[in-house]
Amino acid sequence: MKMPYIQFYVRDWMMSLDLRRCSYAARGLWIEMMCLMSMDRYGFLEHNGQPINEAELEALTIGLSQGDKGRVKGLLAELELQKVFSRDANGCIYSRRMVADGEKRQMFKEYGRHGGNPKLVKRVQKKEKNKPITQNPEPTLGLTPGVNPTLIPQDLNTPEFIEAWKNWVQHRKEIKKPLTEKSVEMQMKEFAAWGASKAIGAIKHTIKMGWQGIRCPDENKQQLGKPRKPFPNEIMEQLKELRLQRATIFNRYEENGRIPDSKPEAQKTHRELCAKISALETELRTL
Numbered sequence: 542m543k544m545p546y547i548q549f550y551v552r553d554w555m556m557s558l559d560l561r562r563c564s565y566a567a568r569g570l571w572i573e574m575m576c577l578m579s580m581d582r583y584g585f586l587e588h589n590g591q592p593i594n595e596a597e598l599e600a601l602t603i604g605l606s607q608g609d610k611g612r613v614k615g616l617l618a619e620l621e622l623q624k625v626f627s628r629d630a631n632g633c634i635y636s637r638r639m640v641a642d643g644e645k646r647q648m649f650k651e652y653g654r655h656g657g658n659p660k661l662v663k664r665v666q667k668k669e670k671n672k673p674i675t676q677n678p679e680p681t682l683g684l685t686p687g688v689n690p691t692l693i694p695q696d697l698n699t700p701e702f703i704e705a706w707k708n709w710v711q712h713r714k715e716i717k718k719p720l721t722e723k724s725v726e727m728q729m730k731e732f733a734a735w736g737a738s739k740a741i742g743a744i745k746h747t748i749k750m751g752w753q754g755i756r757c758p759d760e761n762k763q764q765l766g767k768p769r770k771p772f773p774n775e776i777m778e779q780l781k782e783l784r785l786q787r788a789t790i791f792n793r794y795e796e797n798g799r800i801p802d803s804k805p806e807a808q809k810t811h812r813e814l815c816a817k818i819s820a821l822e823t824e825l826r827t828l
Contacts, residue, residue: 547579548642559623566612567619573602574626575636584639585629592633694733702737705744709755712748728755776825780818787814 554560560568577593578586586593593601599613620626626634693703713720720728732740735757743757750756753774771779794800794807802808 547575547639549575550638553638557625559625562623563619563625564616567616567625570602570613570616571620571625574598574634575639577601578634578636578639583643584636586634592631694729696733697729697737697740699737702732702741705741708748709744713753716751716753718753731755771824773825776821780821780825783814783818783821787811787818790814 560571563571574586577598578584581587581589586598588597595614595617598617599611602613627637628634693706710720735743739757743755746758747755754772790807790811791800794804800808800811
């Protein structure tokens with residue numbers, strides 16, 4: 542397989558401990574050998590099916606600088622000592638990485654001849670086969686990847702509600718909480734019971750407040766002296782922030798697994814954070 546180029550992985554070259562242990566001259570010889578290995582059987586140091594021996598290799602690489610004659614044997618020994626290359630049963634030098642790349646390239650070539658990777662082609666064909674075919678479909682909620690199309694209840698099938706729903710789907714995507722098929726089904730039932738007007742108002746209010754779950758504006762009115770209990774997700778967010786603060790304080794002042802007595806303020810702050818976290822964890826278990 543003759544290639545007009547070789548795949549050269551700069552990071553792998555720089556990070557290879559085997560090569561790092563070799564001299565500059567040995568590395569220079571190796572890159573010359575890689576170029577030669579791309580000109581016949583990819584990855585193997587041979588010409589017309591015959592391995593290139595040391596004398597031939599020296600003849601092919603001589604002339605780079607004065608005094609190179611006779612050095613190839615020692616440089617080859619240096620490369621082989623560090624296991625930079627391998628030899629096959631006939632003693633032919635080959636690059637393990639180049640051979641693997643060549644085999645992978647040949648495999649992809651075969652895939653191309655038969656229409657692509659058989660695993661991927663089979664997956665696509667199966668998906669197309671199961672795709673439902675409908676004529677004059679009803680308005681659907683197929684707006685979120687992973688959510689099967691669900692019919693919009695007839696009472697909600699208005700341009701205003703559809704626009705509000707699109708905004709709601711987009712909002713959930715932006716907060717990294719995409720809707721699931723089950724949540725869509727349950728929300729549609731609740732919206733149908735509310736009616737289009739109330740449902741649209743709830744969606745707009747929820748998006749405005751940046752919340753994850755649908756809530757009507759009147760649900761947030763608190764009676765005087767009786768504040769509402771926090772929702773579990775709100776407590777989880779508080780816990781996340783407090784735990785981060787506690788870890789930051791501990792990592793900054795920790796000595797031998799504890800905050801030393803010479804840092805009383807840090808000790809006090811750490812105790813207060815632990816108390817707050819414990820209280821919130823207790824409250825979360827009672828919800």
